[in-house]
Amino acid sequence: MLSQEDNRRLAQLERQLRRDDPDFCARMRGDLSARRRVPLSLALTAAVIWAATLTLALFGWWGAAAVAAVWGTVIVAALAYRCRPGRGSSYPDVFPPSW
Incomplete structure (x- = not known):
């Protein structure tokens, strides 16, 4: 189980990844109409x-x-x-x- 600080840091990294590389996130979710x-x-x-x-x-x-x-x-x-x-x-x- 992650501590509250680790959860906050992980959420921050996820937001940064969504902002920096939205295409990668869409591919990982399977959103692109393959x-x-x-x-x-x-x-x-x-x-x-x-x-x-x-x-x-x-x-x-x-x-x-x-x-x-x-x-x-x-x-x-x-x-x-x-x-x-x-x-x-x-x-x-x-x-x-x-x-």
Whole structure:
């Protein structure tokens, strides 16, 4: 546990860092809108499931095609949710506000 003097000094250093290098602080918080990459494994899985859906439908296996279509849609929805713009960072705030 830090003493009151150490807490005051740490808060002063944090304020100075925010003032001197705000870009660094934003990168540490994850505030900059970094381009989110689509997970390749999920995209490939969705493509394979949709191809299987079409194949099953062509052979007349409508029940299996419907189940595959639902799972393909679930995976695409998960991809869209994971890669949506404006999503906050999963990293904790490195420099929380000092009260």
